Amino acid sequence: MIIEEKARPSKPVKSLQVIQSEVENINKIALSIDCVIFGFDEAKLKVLLIRSDLKKFAGKWSLLGDLVFPNEDLDAAAYRVLKQRTGLSDVYLEQVSTFGTVNRHPAGRVVTVAYCSLINVQHHKLNILDNELHWHDIKNVTDLAFDHQQIFDSCLQQLQKRVQEHPLGFNLLPKKFSLRDLQNLYEAILDIKMDRRNFRKKFFSMDFLVDLNEIEQDVPHRPGKLYKFNYEKYEKKKKKWVGIDF
Amino acid sequence: MIIEEKARPSKPVKSLQVIQSEVENINKIALSIDCVIFGFDEAKLKVLLIRSDLKKFAGKWSLLGDLVFPNEDLDAAAYRVLKQRTGLSDVYLEQVSTFGTVNRHPAGRVVTVAYCSLINVQHHKLNILDNELHWHDIKNVTDLAFDHQQIFDSCLQQLQKRVQEHPLGFNLLPKKFSLRDLQNLYEAILDIKMDRRNFRKKFFSMDFLVDLNEIEQDVPHRPGKLYKFNYEKYEKKKKKWVGIDF
DNA sequence: CCTATATTGTGTAATTATTACACAATCAAT
DNA sequence: ATTGATTGTGTAATAATTACACAATATAGG
Numbered sequence: 001m002i003i004e005e006k007a008r009p010s011k012p013v014k015s016l017q018v019i020q021s022e023v024e025n026i027n028k029i030a031l032s033i034d035c036v037i038f039g040f041d042e043a044k045l046k047v048l049l050i051r052s053d054l055k056k057f058a059g060k061w062s063l064l065g066d067l068v069f070p071n072e073d074l075d076a077a078a079y080r081v082l083k084q085r086t087g088l089s090d091v092y093l094e095q096v097s098t099f100g101t102v103n104r105h106p107a108g109r110v111v112t113v114a115y116c117s118l119i120n121v122q123h124h125k126l127n128i129l130d131n132e133l134h135w136h137d138i139k140n141v142t143d144l145a146f147d148h149q150q151i152f153d154s155c156l157q158q159l160q161k162r163v164q165e166h167p168l169g170f171n172l173l174p175k176k177f178s179l180r181d182l183q184n185l186y187e188a189i190l191d192i193k194m195d196r197r198n199f200r201k202k203f204f205s206m207d208f209l210v211d212l213n214e215i216e217q218d219v220p221h222r223p224g225k226l227y228k229f230n231y232e233k234y235e236k237k238k239k240k241w242v243g244i245d246f
Numbered sequence: 247m248i249i250e251e252k253a254r255p256s257k258p259v260k261s262l263q264v265i266q267s268e269v270e271n272i273n274k275i276a277l278s279i280d281c282v283i284f285g286f287d288e289a290k291l292k293v294l295l296i297r298s299d300l301k302k303f304a305g306k307w308s309l310l311g312d313l314v315f316p317n318e319d320l321d322a323a324a325y326r327v328l329k330q331r332t333g334l335s336d337v338y339l340e341q342v343s344t345f346g347t348v349n350r351h352p353a354g355r356v357v358t359v360a361y362c363s364l365i366n367v368q369h370h371k372l373n374i375l376d377n378e379l380h381w382h383d384i385k386n387v388t389d390l391a392f393d394h395q396q397i398f399d400s401c402l403q404q405l406q407k408r409v410q411e412h413p414l415g416f417n418l419l420p421k422k423f424s425l426r427d428l429q430n431l432y433e434a435i436l437d438i439k440m441d442r443r444n445f446r447k448k449f450f451s452m453d454f455l456v457d458l459n460e461i462e463q464d465v466p467h468r469p470g471k472l473y474k475f476n477y478e479k480y481e482k483k484k485k486k487w488v489g490i491d492f
Numbered sequence: 493c494c495t496a497t498a499t500t501g502t503g504t505a506a507t508t509a510t511t512a513c514a515c516a517a518t519c520a521a522t
Numbered sequence: 523a524t525t526g527a528t529t530g531t532g533t534a535a536t537a538a539t540t541a542c543a544c545a546a547t548a549t550a551g552g
Contacts, residue, residue, distance in 0.1 A: 028274030029316065031346075031357055070275065070355055074346035098344045098359050100277075100320035109316055111277055113344050166492050180500080190488060197502075198540065202490060215548090221498040222548040238492060242436060243510090244448060246412050246484060426529080443531075444511065461519095467527040468518040489539090 029100075032112040033077045034065035034148065036096070036155035037086065039121040040172040043184040044137050046121070047152065048085070049144070051132040056106050057145035061136065063152065065112060078115040085133065087125050092118040092171040094162075096155050104147045116155045118171035163189050165241065167208065170229040178216055178224035179203065208234045275346075278358040279323045280311035280394065282342070282401035283332070285367040286418040289430040290383050292367070293398065294331070295390070297378040302352050303391035307382065309398065311358060324361040331379065333371050338364040338417040340408075342401050350393045362401045364417035409435050411487065413454065416475040424462055424470035425449065454480045 037048040049061040064085055068077040075093065083089050093115055100111035126133055141152060163169050169185050183199050203209055209227040216223035283294040295307040310331055314323040321339065329335050339361055346357035372379055387398060409415050415431050429445050449455055455473040462469035 029277045029314065031275045031277065068275065068346070068357075071348050073348055074344065074357070095343060097341060098320065100314070100359070102317050102319055111314075111320070113346070161487070164487070164490050164492075178500090186490065192488060195541075196500090197542080200501080201503095202539095206492070219499085220549050222500050222546075224500060234492075241407070241410070241491075242438060244410050244432065245487075246410075246452070246480075424529090441512075442529090443513080446530080447532095448510095465528085466520055468520085468529050470529060 030105075030108060030110040031068045032065050032110050033068060033074060033081065033115055034063040034112050034151055035078055035081055035093075035115045035117050036063060036152055037082065037117045037119060038138075038159065038172060039119055039135055040185055040188065041121045041135070043188060044139075045172075045185075045188040046135040047138055047141060048126075049134055049136050049141070050130075051134075052145040053131055054106065054145065060143065060145040061134070061141075061148075062145035063114075063148045067110075068113075074113050075115075078113075078117075082117055082119075084129070085127050086119060087127055088119055088123065092168060096158050097151075099147055099151055101147065112151070114151045114155060116159060118159075118168060120172060120174055122174050160190055166238075167229060167234055175228055176212060176214065176226040177228075178226055179209075180224050182227075207237070276351075276354060276356040277314045278311050278356055279314060279320060279327065279361055280309040280358050280397055281324055281327050281339075281361045281363050282309055282398055283328065283363045283365060284384075284405065284418065285365055285381055286431055286434065287367045287381070289434060290385075291418075291431075291434040292381040293384055293387060294372075295380055295382050295387070296376075297380075298391040299377055300352065300391065306389065306391040307380075307387075307394075308391035309360075309394045313356075314359075320359050321361075324359075324363075328363055328365075330375070331373050332365060333373060334365055334369065338414060342404050343397075345393055345397055347393065358397070360397045360401060362405055364405075364414060366418060366420055368420050406436055412484075413475060413480055421474055422458060422460065422472040423474075424472055425455075426470050428473075453483070 039046045039048065048064060050064055052058070052060045052062045064081050066077065066081050068074060072080075074095070078093055078095075079089070082091055082093065094117075096114045096116045098111060098113045102109060104110065104112075121135070138156065141149075143149060144152060159168070163186070169182070169189065172185060173181060179200055182203065183194060183196065186199070187194060208230050210230050212226045212228055214226040216226065285292045285294065294310060296310055298304070298306045298308040310327050312323065312327050314320060318326075320341070324339055324341075325335070328337055328339065340363075342360045342362050344357060344359045348355060350356065350358075367381070384402060387395075389395060390398060405414070409432070415428070415435065418431060419427060425446055428449065429440060429442065432445070433440060454476050456476050458472045458474055460472040462472065
C-alpha cells in the first residue's frame with residue numbers, strides 16, 4: 001500500500017496556484033446564478049418561472065437568474081435576484097449545485113450556480129420587470145429553457161430530501177398554520193399520501209409546534225387549531241443523524 | 247394571496263438572457279475545481295494534500311485543484327486532476343459545493359467548484375509533479391491554504407451524511423474486505439464507536455455482502471472472513487428514503 | 493332550526509427496528 | 523501447550539412505526 005508517501009518536486013505543471021496575470025487574462029468563464037423559488041399555495045407546491053426571451057427558447061419558461069457581478073459573492077447575487085423579483089429579503093436560500101456543461105448556454109460559456117429558495121407566498125408581491133412571471137404547479141413543469149429542467153429537477157430532489165431531515169418546510173407556510181396545512185405541504189413536496197393520525201403523532205412528539213389557541217377561519221367544515229413553529233426549541237433539540245440505512 | 251399571477255412586460259432589466267457580446271466581454275470570472283480526495287488506510291480516513299507554493303500560504307497544505315479550461319466540462323476538469331495525480335480513472339467523484347467569496351483567492355476573482363472523491367489507496371500510485379504530495383490523517387487537517395479548510399470541512403460533512411444513506415464507503419475499501427475493515431471505515435468516517443454485533447447484524451440484514459469463503463491473511467489473531475459488495479443486488483433493493491425525522 | 497356534509501381530534505394493538513450485552517471458537521506467537 | 527487477540531454468534535428489553543375507526547364540531551342549505 002502506498003501511503004504516507006512523501007516526495008520532492010519534479011517537473012512543474014500548471015496548477016491553481018497561478019500567478020496574478022494568469023487569473024486576469026485566461027480561463028475566464030461567465031458565471032451566473034439561477035434560483036429555483038418554491039412557494040406553497042392551494043395545497044400545491046409551486047415554482048416561480050419567467051418567460052424566456054431568447055429566440056432559441058421562444059415560448060419556453062426559465063428560472064430566475066442573472067450574471068454574478070465581478071465583486072459580488074455568489075449568495076449575494078442570489079439574494080439580489082430574489083429581492084428584485086419577490087421584494088423579499090429574509091428568505092430561505094441554499095446553494096444546491098453548479099451546472100457547467102460547455103454548451104449549456106447558447107451565448108457562450110456560462111457556468112451557473114443553482115440556488116433553492118423557499119418563500120411564503122402570502123408575504124410577497126411579484127415584481128414584473130420584463131417578461132411574463134408566473135407561479136407554476138410543479139406537476140406541470142416540463143421542458144424549460146436551457147438546462148433549467150435539469151436544474152429544477154435536482155433542486156426539487158434536494159428539497160424532498162432536506163425537508164425530511166430539517167424543518168425547512170415551515171418557510172413555505174404562513175406563520176400560523178393548521179396541521180392539515182402542514183400535512184398538505186409534506187404530501188405536496190414528497191408527492192405521497194400520509195396517514196393523518198400518524199403524521200400528527202409524529203409532529204406532536206417532536207414538540208416543536210406551539211398551539212396558538214386559535215382556529216381556522218372561513219372553512220366550510222369543522223375548523224382546525226392553528227400552530228406556529230418554535231425555532232428555538234428546535235435548535236436545542238435537533239438530533240444529530242447517525243444510523244446506516246440504505 | 248398573490249398566486250397564479252400573470253403579467254405583461256414593463257421596463258426591461260439586465261437578465262441572464264443576454265446577448266452574445268455581453269457574455270464574451272463582461273462578467274468573466276476565473277473558474278477552478280478543487281478535489282477533496284479521501285482514502286482509507288491503517289483504519290484511518292485520509293485526505294490527499296499538496297504543499298502550497300504561494301508565498302502568502304508558505305508551508306501550508308492545500309487541496310488538489312486546477313483552473314477549468316474554457317471548453318471543458320466541470321466534471322471533466324475534476325477527473326483530469328484526479329487522473330493526473332493518482333493515475334486512477336474509474337473513481338467515485340461527486341460535486342459538493344461551490345465557493346465564490348470575492349476575495350477567497352489572492353490572485354483575483356476565482357470561483358471554485360469543490361468535488362469529493364473516494365479512492366482505494368491500494369490501487370493507486372501518486373504522481374508527484376511539482377510540490378510535496380501527501381496523505382494526511384483527517385484528524386490532523388487544520389489551517390489549510392486559501393479557504394480550503396472550509397471546503398474540506400464541508401466535503402467531510404457531506405461524506406459523513408452520504409455514507410449513511412448510500413453504500414459509498416465501499417469505494418474506499420479493497421474489493422475484498424472483512425467486516426472489521428468495514429466497521430473501522432464507518433467508525434473513521436463518522437468518528438464514532440459502534441457495537442460490533444449490531445453492526446454485523448445491520449449489514450447482513452441488508453444482504454448486499456457476498457461471502458467469498460476466504461479469510462484474512464497475515465493477521466496475528468483469528469482471521470476474519472472476507473466479503474465483497476454486490477452492487478447489482480443493491481441497485482435492485484435500495485430503499486427510497488421517506489420518513490420525517492429531525 | 494334541523495339536517496347533511498366535511499373535516500377535525502383522538503388511542504390502541506401489531507409489527508418492526510434498535511439497543512445493550514457475554515462467551516465460546518479460532519488463529520498466531522511463543 | 524499455553525497465551526493473547528479477535529472473530530462469530532443470540533436474546534431480551536426498549537423504542538419507533540404502521541394500520542386502522544368513531545365521535546365531535548363547524549358550515550351550508552333547506
